[in-house]
Amino acid sequence: MNSAAADPLSPPRTSWFTLIMWALVIAVLSWSWQGAEIAPMKIVKDAGNMAELAADFFPPDFKNISYYLEEMLITLHIALWGTLFSIILSVPLGLMCAENMVPAWVYQPTRRLMDAARAINEMVFAMLFVVTVGLGPFAGVMALFIHTTGVLAKLYSEAVEAIDPGQVEGVRATGANKLEEIVYGVIPQVLPLWISFSLYRFESNVRSATVVGMVGAGGIGVILWESIRGFMFPQTCAVMLIIIVTVSLLDFGSQRIRKLFI
Amino acid sequence: MNKQVISVQQLNKHFANNHALKNVDLSVEQGEMVALLGPSGSGKSTLLRHLNGLVCGDKTLNDKPSNGYIEVLGVPVQKNGKFCNTVRASRCQTGYIFQQFNLVTRLSVLQNVLIGGLNSTPLWRSLTGRFTLAQKQQAMNALERVGLADFASQRVSNLSGGQQQRVAIARALMQQAKIILADEPIASLDPESSRIVMDILSDINKKEGIAVVVTLHQVDYAVRYCPRVVALKKGEVFFDGPSEQLDQSTLAALYGSKVTPTKSIETNQPVPRLWAQTA
Numbered sequence: 149m150n151s152a153a154a155d156p157l158s159p160p161r162t163s164w165f166t167l168i169m170w171a172l173v174i175a176v177l178s179w180s181w182q183g184a185e186i187a188p189m190k191i192v193k194d195a196g197n198m199a200e201l202a203a204d205f206f207p208p209d210f211k212n213i214s215y216y217l218e219e220m221l222i223t224l225h226i227a228l229w230g231t232l233f234s235i236i237l238s239v240p241l242g243l244m245c246a247e248n249m250v251p252a253w254v255y256q257p258t259r260r261l262m263d264a265a266r267a268i269n270e271m272v273f274a275m276l277f278v279v280t281v282g283l284g285p286f287a288g289v290m291a292l293f294i295h296t297t298g299v300l301a302k303l304y305s306e307a308v309e310a311i312d313p314g315q316v317e318g319v320r321a322t323g324a325n326k327l328e329e330i331v332y333g334v335i336p337q338v339l340p341l342w343i344s345f346s347l348y349r350f351e352s353n354v355r356s357a358t359v360v361g362m363v364g365a366g367g368i369g370v371i372l373w374e375s376i377r378g379f380m381f382p383q384t385c386a387v388m389l390i391i392i393v394t395v396s397l398l399d400f401g402s403q404r405i406r407k408l409f410i
Numbered sequence: 411m412n413k414q415v416i417s418v419q420q421l422n423k424h425f426a427n428n429h430a431l432k433n434v435d436l437s438v439e440q441g442e443m444v445a446l447l448g449p450s451g452s453g454k455s456t457l458l459r460h461l462n463g464l465v466c467g468d469k470t471l472n473d474k475p476s477n478g479y480i481e482v483l484g485v486p487v488q489k490n491g492k493f494c495n496t497v498r499a500s501r502c503q504t505g506y507i508f509q510q511f512n513l514v515t516r517l518s519v520l521q522n523v524l525i526g527g528l529n530s531t532p533l534w535r536s537l538t539g540r541f542t543l544a545q546k547q548q549a550m551n552a553l554e555r556v557g558l559a560d561f562a563s564q565r566v567s568n569l570s571g572g573q574q575q576r577v578a579i580a581r582a583l584m585q586q587a588k589i590i591l592a593d594e595p596i597a598s599l600d601p602e603s604s605r606i607v608m609d610i611l612s613d614i615n616k617k618e619g620i621a622v623v624v625t626l627h628q629v630d631y632a633v634r635y636c637p638r639v640v641a642l643k644k645g646e647v648f649f650d651g652p653s654e655q656l657d658q659s660t661l662a663a664l665y666g667s668k669v670t671p672t673k674s675i676e677t678n679q680p681v682p683r684l685w686a687q688t689a
Contacts, residue, residue: 312515314512315515317464317512318511318512319525319528320464321462321464321506322506323501323529324528327533327537332514333514336514336517339516340516
């Protein structure tokens with residue numbers, strides 16, 4: 149027996165394995181640096197351009213503020229319904245993704261479907277729905293709905309997989325059926341987490357809803373895109389400020405609500 | 411003649427290579443209070459879980475159909491290692507008490523008791539939580555019986571272990587169970603709570619005349635509360651008879667030789683005779 153290796157007081161020895169791992173990490177990082185064409189010198193060199201552009205943004209132009217606020221409200225409407233639809237669908241789908249609830253032939257296909265819904269960004273879905281349901285906020289609602297369902301179903305199912313099976317067994321032992329087991333044994337255990345996940349997704353959906361308009365799916369993103377394309381930077385600045393304030397207020401509010409349920 | 415309420419025939423169960431239950435036969439009659447004894451891993455909890463259809467027995471034994479069969483209150487629970495389609499009907503009539511209580515901790519005490527009424531509630535009511543006033547009254551009566559009526563609106567997680575176990579008993583009462591299976595109901599409780607829980611179980615057994623099968627670690631509780639003892643050792647029925655017949659040599663053989671007499675439950679209670687012999 150090599151007792152020196154087990155001595156906790158001896159200095160740690162660097163193994164070949166550790167060295168190789170570090171070399172690998174550094175290799176991947178430098179490869180990606182080239183792939184992403186990162187050029188820090190450009191920032192320094194083009195600093196003048198940036199300063200000029202930034203100067204164009206100020207002072208912000210709030211002449212059309214009532215129009216901006218109206219569109220911001222529509223953005224919130226998009227986020228609200230996109231999230232709500234996905235919550236409704238994620239409850240059954242989340243249960244169908246949990247391996248302690250359903251057999252493998254149910255949760256494997258459901259999980260893959262949710263993977264697909266999650267893998268495609270909202271913007272891509274928005275472009276597709278603009279084609280199918282036409283320009284406007286409803287395309288945005290559908291885009292957020294599909295993508296968020298993929299995310300929420302996964303988060304919901306992870307909460308379900310972490311429950312205490314004893315509580316469900318207690319309900320089962322009374323002769324309750326499978327649905328009653330879920331409503332009385334599973335849902336009470338996961339509800340605080342589900343609410344927290346849903347609120348979090350609502351916050352990020354508000355952020356996403358501000359950009360789906362860029363591809364024509366309604367909301368403040370439409371104004372943002374048009375003002376950037378028209379080089380109307382003071383207006384762009386005003387819109388961005390409105391987005392920042394709204395998102396901050398919502399984050400703050402939903403944090404408060406979340407604390408109530410945990 | 412007393413009616414047979416539990417009938418177990420040729421029950422076998424393997425967990426991987428561990429033969430947990432070996433050809434167990436058991437019969438319990440109406441109104442009996444039976445203690446299931448045995449060292450850890452002897453299969454007593456496993457047997458109880460089979461009785462309520464929470465676990466299924468072996469399908470085959472030595473490559474032949476196992477012929478294992480369980481019937482509770484005349485309703486088939488499982489046969490040849492498969493649940494019968496009447497398993498839920500059997501669970502409805504069976505109150506099951508768990509060592510870890512298995513209550514839904516985020517629900518209130520009253521809601522947990524009402525869960526016992528789910529099986530007699532139409533689905534549209536149970537899924538929307540619309541229990542009738544009569545059901546709520548019945549649940550309150552059950553809580554009254556276990557002395558917890560004042561706690562009805564509290565969340566279960568705020569209760570002590572002994573109180574939680576009494577809520578679990580109230581849930582079984584709400585079921586209007588015809589038989590109670592209690593799996594180590596007092597193993598996680600302090601002596602005072604243990605006494606209260608066993609007193610309630612014994613009271614239900616005597617007043618309602620329903621059979622109670624209870625697995626226990628402590629021999630003194632078994633002797634004090636249960637007229638009949640069934641002892642399992644390594645998955646086999648080792649002893650089945652009146653608890654007075656459980657003498658020191660049987661216990662030594664059951665638990666191995668290292669058994670030392672435990673203290674009696676209460677100091678003012680006479681020490682059960684079988685311990686007195688060794689004292």
